Amino acid sequence: MKEVALMIGLFPVLVSFLGKPVQPLRLVETPMVSLEGEAQGTTYHIKYPDDQQRNFKRAIDSILVAIDECLSTYRPDSEISRFNRAESHRFERPYFYPVLKKSAEVYEITQGAFDPTVKPLAEAYEQAKKSREPWLPNVDSLLDYVGFQYIRFDAVSVRKLKKNVRLDFNALAQGYTVDVLAEFLETNGIDRYMVEVGGELRCRGQRSEGQWWKVGVESPVRPGGLQTTIRLANRAMATSGNYRNYYRQNGETFGHIINPKTGFSRPDALLSATVFAKDAMTADAFATAFLVMGLDETRRFLARHRELDAYLIYKDEKGALNTVITDGMKGFVD
Numbered sequence: 001m002k003e004v005a006l007m008i009g010l011f012p013v014l015v016s017f018l019g020k021p022v023q024p025l026r027l028v029e030t031p032m033v034s035l036e037g038e039a040q041g042t043t044y045h046i047k048y049p050d051d052q053q054r055n056f057k058r059a060i061d062s063i064l065v066a067i068d069e070c071l072s073t074y075r076p077d078s079e080i081s082r083f084n085r086a087e088s089h090r091f092e093r094p095y096f097y098p099v100l101k102k103s104a105e106v107y108e109i110t111q112g113a114f115d116p117t118v119k120p121l122a123e124a125y126e127q128a129k130k131s132r133e134p135w136l137p138n139v140d141s142l143l144d145y146v147g148f149q150y151i152r153f154d155a156v157s158v159r160k161l162k163k164n165v166r167l168d169f170n171a172l173a174q175g176y177t178v179d180v181l182a183e184f185l186e187t188n189g190i191d192r193y194m195v196e197v198g199g200e201l202r203c204r205g206q207r208s209e210g211q212w213w214k215v216g217v218e219s220p221v222r223p224g225g226l227q228t229t230i231r232l233a234n235r236a237m238a239t240s241g242n243y244r245n246y247y248r249q250n251g252e253t254f255g256h257i258i259n260p261k262t263g264f265s266r267p268d269a270l271l272s273a274t275v276f277a278k279d280a281m282t283a284d285a286f287a288t289a290f291l292v293m294g295l296d297e298t299r300r301f302l303a304r305h306r307e308l309d310a311y312l313i314y315k316d317e318k319g320a321l322n323t324v325i326t327d328g329m330k331g332f333v334d
Contacts, residue, residue, distance in 0.1 A: 029208055038187070039064040044196035046181065048190045049208070056188065060181060067180065070095040071173050073119070084119075084166040088159035099169050099176050099281070100153045106172075106285040107148045110301070114289035115148050115260035119168035122258055125265075139263035139287060146260050174198045175238050175284025182280075195280075202236035202280045212332075220271040220313055221321065226322075227272075229312060232330045236280035238289035241272040241313075257291045269314040269323075270295040276309040276329060286310075295324075302326055 008152045021259065030049035035057045037044055070079045070093040079096055079101070083089035091097055099116075107112040127135070150162040164206055169176075174197045182195045182202045192205030194213045203213040212231035219227040220243035242257050242265060258265050273290035277283040286308060290298040295314050302310055311330040316322050 005045075021284055037061060037064075040068065040198060041179065042174070044181075044195075044197040046185075046193065046195050047207075048185060048193035050190060054188070055187070060184070063180060063184060064177065066093060067095050067173075067177055069093070071099065072177075073170065074169050080169065087163070088157060090157040091155075095176070095180070096158070097155050098170060100151075100158060100333070102172060102176070102281050102285060103148065103169070104153075106289060109305075110286075110289045112148070112261055113259075113292040114171065114285055115146065115147050116167050116169055116171065117148050117151065117165050118258050118260045119166045120145050121166060121260070121263050122170075122256075125256060125258060132293070136264065143263050146263075159233065164320060167248050170282050171288040172285040175200045175280035175282070177235070178202045178236065178280035178305050200236075200238040200280050201282050202230075202294065203232045204234055206233055214334075217274050217311060217313075219274070228311070229334045230274075230311070230329070231334070232276075234277065236283045237274060237276050238280060238283035238287045239272060239274040240291045241283075242267075242291055243271045257288060259292045265292075268294040269316070270298060270312060271315060272313040273298065274311040276311075277307070282308075299324060 006047075030051055031053055032054065033048050033050050033053060035046040035055070037057065037060075039061075044064070066077065068075060072078045073080060073084075075081060079089060079092055103114070103116045121139070124138060124142055145162070145164050147165070150160060150165045151167070152159050152161060177197050178195050178200050179202065181197070182193065182204065185193050185195070186204075192207070194203045194207070195201060201215060208215050210315070212233055212313065214229055214230050214231055215237060216226040217239060218241075219225040220241055223244070240257060256265070270291065273287045275283040275287040275290065277286070290301075290310070290312070293301065295312065298310070298312065302308060306328070309326040310324070311329060312324040314324070316324055
């Protein structure tokens with residue numbers, strides 16, 4: 001595991017010079033900069049040690065606004081909203097193409113479990129949740145407008161092969177935002193940081209000498225409580241769960257993470273999927289896909305794709321909470 005190498009050389013050693021013991025040097029801790037704010041309907045938190053104590057909040061807020069102007073479905077003037085109303089779109093900012101490219105990769109490798117054209121179904125779910133009116137009879141007609149195979153794109157533009165197909169990047173936009181902010185810090189010489197947006201995060205290096213970045217995984221049965229904590233360095237992490245945003249109708253339970261193949265979400269043993277990857281956008285997309293795939297298919301998928309790690313929380317047949325931890329994370333879960 002790459003992380004193990006980070007522990008080398010962290011412990012002070014007594015050195016003898018001309019026969020006299022030399023005391024270990026006391027390292028001066030680099031001051032930590034902490035930034036926070038609101039963005040994308042949630043909050044963000046950023047921490048990084050910096051001798052110069054540089055405050056990048058103004059630049060970061062500017063980046064967040066630019067990403068919203070490109071990818072927010074809540075803004076009618078955003079690039080994605082304008083594309084959803086049109087048949088094609090030429091990219092104006094550098095944010096549209098990367099999420100399309102990642103969407104295509106995850107769509108293919110998960111055989112359609114991840115699909116950003118699920119927007120019509122997500123809207124129907126939200127409307128049914130508010131109105132309590134039956135929506136399953138509409139699923140078949142809505143599925144006619146779901147399918148990433150109806151999207152064509154290159155590095156310059158995107159177009160539809162079928163009218164009324166629409167995109168929604170909510171399943172990976174926050175993870176992508178984390179990556180953009182992390183890369184901004186790196187271009188400014190920050191080589192240790194923790195960037196978090198809406199619970200998706202990415203860490204580089206250690207928090208301080210001998211100390212990892214420590215992050216929590218929420219318990220699906222104790223709102224606001226932690227299931228466990230995890231030590232991270234040089235990895236990204238994202239969590240998806242259906243245990244909070246759901247509703248019941250006519251004796252059935254529906255979750256907000258919609259299966260793009262069936263048009264709705266039914267309960268599965270898998271309650272929460274936390275995914276670890278090199279970048280937050282990848283972790284974010286697969287965390288959503290795993291909730292669609294369910295526990296058994298996710299476990300088989302992870303056995304084939306060792307480039308990903310995961311911490312899965314599920315209920316067994318007796319209703320007790322259990323976890324699955326992939327080999328790559330077993331040494332870092334507390």
